[in-house]
Structures are given as structure tokens and as C-alpha cells.
Amino acid sequence: MNIIRKFKHKTSALMVAILMLLGTKTYAQSATGSGISQETMLYITFGLVFVVSLLVLLVAIYVLQLLKTFIRKEMSAEQLAKYEAEPSWFAKLWASWNDLKPLEEEEDILLDHDYDGIKELDNHLPPWWKGLFYVTIVYAVVYLLIFHVFETAPLQEERYEREIAAADALKASQEAGLVVDFDENTVTATTDAVELADGQKFFETQCALCHKADGGGLAGPNLTDKYWKNGGSMSDIYKVIKNGVPNTAMISWESQLNPLRMRNVASYVMTLQGTNPPGALPPDGELYEPENE
Numbered sequence: 001m002n003i004i005r006k007f008k009h010k011t012s013a014l015m016v017a018i019l020m021l022l023g024t025k026t027y028a029q030s031a032t033g034s035g036i037s038q039e040t041m042l043y044i045t046f047g048l049v050f051v052v053s054l055l056v057l058l059v060a061i062y063v064l065q066l067l068k069t070f071i072r073k074e075m076s077a078e079q080l081a082k083y084e085a086e087p088s089w090f091a092k093l094w095a096s097w098n099d100l101k102p103l104e105e106e107e108d109i110l111l112d113h114d115y116d117g118i119k120e121l122d123n124h125l126p127p128w129w130k131g132l133f134y135v136t137i138v139y140a141v142v143y144l145l146i147f148h149v150f151e152t153a154p155l156q157e158e159r160y161e162r163e164i165a166a167a168d169a170l171k172a173s174q175e176a177g178l179v180v181d182f183d184e185n186t187v188t189a190t191t192d193a194v195e196l197a198d199g200q201k202f203f204e205t206q207c208a209l210c211h212k213a214d215g216g217g218l219a220g221p222n223l224t225d226k227y228w229k230n231g232g233s234m235s236d237i238y239k240v241i242k243n244g245v246p247n248t249a250m251i252s253w254e255s256q257l258n259p260l261r262m263r264n265v266a267s268y269v270m271t272l273q274g275t276n277p278p279g280a281l282p283p284d285g286e287l288y289e290p291e292n293e
């Protein structure tokens with residue numbers, strides 16, 4: 001038994017170590033801003049922890065079985081007979097949860113009915129079923145008190161209205177602070193480092209999918225050369241981001257980005273000019289020289 005205790009100790013130590021490792025890894029990732037929301041991160045963490053715990057449990061059960069085999073081998077014939085006679089914990093649990101009448105005692109609960117030789121037993125409901133039933137009754141009472149009597153928690157409709165109101169307030173507060181003194185024809189590239197970094201962050205999380213993080217192009221064209229399908233001025237690029245290019249994968253981003261953000265992203269795209277990243281797509285469209293403006 002000493003061996004088993006030691007083994008348990010080691011498994012829990014291992015579990016704690018794995019959990020800690022998982023924890024640091026996911027939080028380190030979210031800190032670098034990988035574009036995955038914290039909520040998603042939380043679910044991923046829970047999922048991983050669950051899978052790892054399951055694996056550890058399986059290994060533990062396996063090792064336990066192995067230990068049992070060894071112990072059985074060490075037992076004398078007498079001990080073994082006693083050990084085998086004892087029902088397993090699972091058999092005991094099964095018996096107490098189901099409380100079935102043993103086959104030999106079925107006579108006692110046989111009903112008088114006889115349907116052409118088919119007889120009926122007067123079995124009672126199994127304890128696990130009754131337990132669940134009582135739980136539902138308790139749950140219903142608690143639910144009724146919380147949601148309808150004391151109203152300590154909101155019902156779906158109220159929750160929906162609260163969330164919409166909060167979103168409206170957030171949108172209003174964001175728009176109130178915006179000062180937009182340009183339109184798509186007068187927009188100029190920003191040189192502010194913070195704004196460019198904001199543009200870069202957005203580009204790398206949303207645009208890189210098609211244009212590659214370095215702008216070299218994948219499903220969308222190379223944005224680092226002098227050749228443009230829709231024009232290469234700041235105003236042209238801003239318009240493409242704002243309106244998209246109809247009938248292509250380049251959608252309009254106007255509904256997702258406010259004008260300042262679109263300017264930051266467009267300005268960042270301008271800074272990619274001439275960076276010549278490795279593996280970039282060949283030029284597409286017409287040569288655009290800024291001097292021609």
C-alpha cells in the first residue's frame with residue numbers, strides 16, 4: 001500500500017506541474033497579443049487542462065491495475081481466495097445505486113397478473129433515478145425563488161436589453177471622442193509612431209491572412225512594390241480599405257474600423273513600400289510613382 005501512496009503523490013505533483021506549465025504558456029501568449037480574445041484563451045486553457053487530467057487519470061488507472069496484478073501474484077492462495085470473494089468497489093457502488101432485487105428473491109415482488117404467460121415484477125425506482133428527481137425539484141424551487149420571487153438575477157430578456165444598452169453606451173462614448181478632420185480624398189499618411197503601431201497591429205491580425213504579415217502577398221496582392229491594381233496614393237489605399245474592391249476577397253472595412261483606424265492601417269501599408277520581403281508575390285497592376293501625384 002505504501003507503493004500506491006507514493007504513486008498518488010507523484011501523480012498529483014505531475015498534475016500540478018503540468019497545470020502550472022499550461023498556465024504560464026497561455027498567459028505568456030495572450031500578453032504578446034496574438035489576436036485571440038481572453039475568453040477564448042480561457043476556454044482553450046480549460047480544454048487543455050481537461051484533456052491532460054483525463055490522460056493522467058487513464059494512466060493512473062492503468063498503473064493501478066498493474067499494481068493489482070503484482071499484488072495478486074504476491075498473495076498466498078488463501079489470501080487470494082479471500083480477496084476475490086470481496087466484491088469490487090464498483091460492484092458495491094452499482095448495487096447501492098440500483099438496489100436491484102437479486103434474481104433468487106424475485107418471487108417476492110412478482111405481481112399476480114399473468115398476460116398469456118408474461119409476468120410482471122413490482123420493481124421500485126432505482127435510487128440514482130430518485131436522487132436525480134429530487135435534485136430537479138430542489139433546482140426548480142431555487143430557480144423560482146431566484147428568478148421570479150426575489151428577482152436577484154435577470155431573465156434572458158432583461159439580460160439582452162442590458163447588454164444592448166451597454167454596447168450602445170460604449171459605441172457612443174467611443175464616437176464622442178473622435179475628431180475626424182479628413183475624408184477619403186484629403187486623407188494624409190500619419191507619421192506618428194503610436195498610430196503606425198496601431199495600424200501595424202491591426203494589419204498583422206486582420207490583413208496578414210491574405211496579404212502576409214510582411215505585406216508580400218498571398219491571396220491578396222503584394223503591397224510592398226510600386227505596382228498597384230487600384231492606385232498607390234494614400235487616398236487610393238484608404239479608399240480600397242474603406243470601400244473594398246467589389247467582387248474580390250477584399251471586403252469593405254468601414255463597418256469594422258473608424259476613420260482614424262483606417263488611416264492608421266493605410267499609413268502602415270504605405271510604410272511597407274520598398275521593403276522587398278523574401279517570397280513576395282510578383283508585381284501586379286500598374287506602376288505608380290508618387291511624383292506623378
Ligand code: HEC
Nearest residue numbers: 206207210219220221228229230231237240245248249250
Ligand atoms: C480575404 C482576403 C483579404 C483580406 C483579409 C484583406 N485583403 Fe486586401 N486585398 C485582397 C485582394 C484579393 C485584393 C485584390 C483586389 C483586386 O483585385 O483589385 C486586395 C487588395 C488590397 C489593396 C489594393 C492592392 C492593389 O494592388 O491595388 C490594399 C491596399 C489592401 N488590399 C489592403 C488590405 C488591408 C489594409 C487589409 C486589412 C484591413 C486587407 N487588405 C485585408 C484580399 C484581402
